[in-house]
Amino acid sequence: MSPYLFSADLGRTEIGLKARTITTVAEALTLSISDLFAEYVDARRTGNVARMAAIREYAADLDSDLLAELDGFDYPAAA
Template identity: 70%
Template sequence: MSPYLFSADHAHSDLGVRLRTAVTVAEALTMSISEVFAEYADARRTSDLPRMAAIRDYAAALDDSLLAELDGFDYPAAA
């Protein structure tokens, strides 16, 4: 879901104006990347390989280093 969907619903309200002026580009990008990981987790959980591939293609277009992060997404953390 787009981080701007909520503000579009309230485009002409004071709440929408405050949201658009409070969210920086960096925060919007961070939300977008968070959503990429959430979508990837869901696709992986359901073993949806075509969707996983599409998400990886999208991540590569955003930033090549995201692919490495997706590759290591489900590895257990080292203690």
């Protein structure tokens, strides 16, 4: 479950307020990148080429290294 959804659902509670105050920008960015990979995997699995292209375009805008990681994320690791 997305921590953003969690904090939004409980945003007016003590737990939600604490979740918002302890989440760093770096953690939020990491979660965002993780979500990006999850969406890319889903788009590949379903063969949605347009969605894959949109995700790749967004990744390229963020960081060219991220785009390279998307290119090779499912290749077998070298031994």
